[in-house]
Amino acid sequence: MDFQANAAQFLNRRQFFRGAGLKLGGIALAELLAGKSAVASGARVHPGLGGVPHFAPKAKALIYLHMNGGPSQIDLWDHKPGLASLFNKDLPPSVRGDQRITGMTSGQARFPVAPSMFKFARHGKCGRWVSELLPYTAKVVDELALIKTVTTTAINHDPACTYVMTGSEIPGRASIGSWLSYGLGSENNDLPAFVVLTPQFPTGSNGQALFSRMWSSGFLPTGHNGVALRGSGDPVLYLPNPDGVRASERRAMLDALSALNQRGFERVGDPEIQTRIAQYEMAFRMQASVPELVDFSNEPQSVLNLYGPDASKPGSFAYSALMARRLVERGVRVVQIMHRGWDQHGALPAQLRNQCLDTDRGTGALIADLKQRGLLDQTLVVWGGEFGRTVYSQGALTETNYGRDHHPRNFCMWMAGGGIRGGIEYGETDDFSYNVVSAPVPLNDLNATILHCMGIDHERLSYRVRGLDVRLTGVEPAQVVNSLLA
Numbered sequence: 001m002d003f004q005a006n007a008a009q010f011l012n013r014r015q016f017f018r019g020a021g022l023k024l025g026g027i028a029l030a031e032l033l034a035g036k037s038a039v040a041s042g043a044r045v046h047p048g049l050g051g052v053p054h055f056a057p058k059a060k061a062l063i064y065l066h067m068n069g070g071p072s073q074i075d076l077w078d079h080k081p082g083l084a085s086l087f088n089k090d091l092p093p094s095v096r097g098d099q100r101i102t103g104m105t106s107g108q109a110r111f112p113v114a115p116s117m118f119k120f121a122r123h124g125k126c127g128r129w130v131s132e133l134l135p136y137t138a139k140v141v142d143e144l145a146l147i148k149t150v151t152t153t154a155i156n157h158d159p160a161c162t163y164v165m166t167g168s169e170i171p172g173r174a175s176i177g178s179w180l181s182y183g184l185g186s187e188n189n190d191l192p193a194f195v196v197l198t199p200q201f202p203t204g205s206n207g208q209a210l211f212s213r214m215w216s217s218g219f220l221p222t223g224h225n226g227v228a229l230r231g232s233g234d235p236v237l238y239l240p241n242p243d244g245v246r247a248s249e250r251r252a253m254l255d256a257l258s259a260l261n262q263r264g265f266e267r268v269g270d271p272e273i274q275t276r277i278a279q280y281e282m283a284f285r286m287q288a289s290v291p292e293l294v295d296f297s298n299e300p301q302s303v304l305n306l307y308g309p310d311a312s313k314p315g316s317f318a319y320s321a322l323m324a325r326r327l328v329e330r331g332v333r334v335v336q337i338m339h340r341g342w343d344q345h346g347a348l349p350a351q352l353r354n355q356c357l358d359t360d361r362g363t364g365a366l367i368a369d370l371k372q373r374g375l376l377d378q379t380l381v382v383w384g385g386e387f388g389r390t391v392y393s394q395g396a397l398t399e400t401n402y403g404r405d406h407h408p409r410n411f412c413m414w415m416a417g418g419g420i421r422g423g424i425e426y427g428e429t430d431d432f433s434y435n436v437v438s439a440p441v442p443l444n445d446l447n448a449t450i451l452h453c454m455g456i457d458h459e460r461l462s463y464r465v466r467g468l469d470v471r472l473t474g475v476e477p478a479q480v481v482n483s484l485l486a
Contacts, residue, residue: 045282046193046333048185053455058486059380059418060187061328062180062454063335065363067355068161069208069342070411072389072404075116075352077412078148078433079129083115083391087399091392095434102155104345104394105405111392113432114402117349126423133356136364142423143367143376144414145484149427149436152387152408152443157208157343160386160408165214167444167472174218174463176447177334179472180454181224182217183461187331190289192227192282194334195327197320199231202354205341215336219465223275226336229323231315235290236283247287254280293326307365321362325369328379342385345394346403367416376417380453384413391432410436413446419453421486444478452480 074080091111105111119132124141137144154160159169166173174182177194186193196215201207215226229235241250258277265273296304296312299322303311310316317339324335339359344351363383370376388411389404396402410429416422427439448458451472458478462469 044185044187045189045278045285046181046186049183049461052183052461054457054460055455057418057453057455058378058420059453060378061331061333061335061380061418062177062450063324063328063366063379063381064177064337065359065366065381065383066164066214066336066338067342067359067383067385068210068338068340069157069206069344070160070385070387070389070406071342071355072116072344072348072352073148073410073412074389074391074404074433075118075348076131076134076356077129077146077414078429079120079131080115080391080431080433081120082431083113086113087115088112088397091432091434095430095432097435099409100155101390102406105390105392108394111390112397113391114393114397114404117400117402124423126425128423128425133353134360136361137367138364140364140367140371140416143371143416144422145416145420146412146414146425147427147441147446147481147484148410148412148425148429149439150384150411150413150441150443150446151436152411154387155406155408157386157406158211160406161208161211161214164384164386164443166218167447167474171213172218173470174220174224174472175213175215175226176450176472177215177226177336178217178220178224179451179461180334180456182220182463183456184333184454186333188289190285191293191327191330191332192286193332194224194226194336195332196226196228196336196338197231197323198228198338198340199317199320200315201339201341202351202358205351205355206343206345207340208343210338210340214338219470220463221275222272223278226334229290231320235294235314236286241287250284250287254284293330294323296322303369306369308361310362316362317359318362318365321366322369325366325373325375329373329375344389344403345405347401348389348403349401370417378418380418380420380450381416382413382450383415385411387411388433391434407434409434410440415449415484419485421484424484426481426483439483441481442478444473444476445481448473448478449481449484452485 120129123130123138126142128141130138154163154169163169165175181193217224261273261277307318307322310318311322313319320337327335341355370379387408390407394403394405428437430437451458458473462471
């Protein structure tokens with residue numbers, strides 16, 4: 001590139017105003033009228049790709065409940081009553097085999113079996129075994145497809161969280177929410193296509209960091225990034241105009257800025273300039289749409305009671321769950337709730353109980369609320385973490401206390417809603433919940449299934465990056481888990 005010649009093309013301040021003059025007002029007016037016309041005519045601010053969806057979708061929206069840290073499948077979903085007789089006995093080497101373990105337990109002299117100290121009972125017409133820690137989720141088990149054999153290749157949090165959300169342990173890939181925003185767009189012109197909520201978690205829990213790459217667009221255009229709404233204060237920074245600035249003045253400023261950015265785009269052709277223009281416009285629309293979104297005054301008291309006393313408390317999980325319903329109700333394509341604190345290496349009984357007390361009621365309420373509004377059939381809900389926990393105790397084991405290390409070999413997730421068969425259980429593990437016995441579900445098979453419910457053939461949704469057609473499900477074979485589908 002000839003930088004001197006390129007620099008000569010840039011306008012200085014004097015040249016800009018001399019060349020633009022009164023024309024800028026006309027440009028701004030045209031931009032404003034065009035924007036109003038587009039919204040009034042029903043044109044989509046977030047259009048999807050042509051030809052997508054590839055077939056009729058069962059679900060129009062995705063709500064992904066990510067329990068960051070690795071929920072213990074043995075204490076929540078994978079009932080293993082036979083372990084009671086093996087308390088404090090060594091895990092047989094034949095069970096562990098040559099599977100790698102983390103540095104946190106590799107130096108232990110023993111690997112004592114720690115049966116769950118929580119009671120399980122059957123629930124629903126399906127007779128699903130559910131831990132006493134999940135009484136509200138237990139009420140909706142007939143809507144859930146429980147997958148007991150999800151498996152991952154990552155054993156530590158950072159790569160495991162990156163993998164579950166992007167299909168790869170390597171940072172830089174696009175998240176599942178960004179893929180859906182890119183492929184399908186959104187039906188709402190005044191809110192982002194992809195929204196992220198990060199509720200508070202109980203004090204004393206071992207909270208892992210949340211990395212923005214978990215909702216990043218990666219190599220996709222940045223307009224498909226997830227937009228994180230804050231849990232305290234204004235949901236979006238600088239939502240109100242500064243004192244003394246009227247909405248009409250903000251509109252005029254954005255129109256002038258849009259004209260400048262458009263001129264820059266015409267000069268250098270950088271598509272990110274167009275993204276910047278769109279993001280400014282979305283920010284302006286959100287000044288009107290977000291206050292209405294977070295105003296729960298029109299919610300019936302029966303709905304608030306369903307979600308519990310924290311439903312009106314910004315930053316709580318219950319509030320986030322209700323927000324998720326309100327977002328998909330308004331046509332937002334993807335909502336992620338990222339809840340931390342599920343990493344119980346020690347003091348698991350107390351910490352896991354607190355985590356479930358914080359999330360269980362909101363989770364059960366979300367499913368029930370979606371169903372009673374007729375939204376569950378068109379909304380796919382996914383619950384899970386990045387891996388599971390070991391059957392053996394990390395650290396000291398007593399009858400009332402134990403911890404569990406990371407376990408990527410098998411863990412539990414569930415799906416509900418659009419396109420999913422409710423009340424089923426898929427896959428089986430061994431007597432120690434340590435190995436898959438039948439029907440393993442690699443994470444990219446799960447992602448392929450999510451895309452399928454949204455009307456997308458995972459092999460046909462790709463993006464060219466440095467000569468490679470990259471997919472959410474990677475280059476290795478992945479398949480839809482048809483047994484989960486309605």
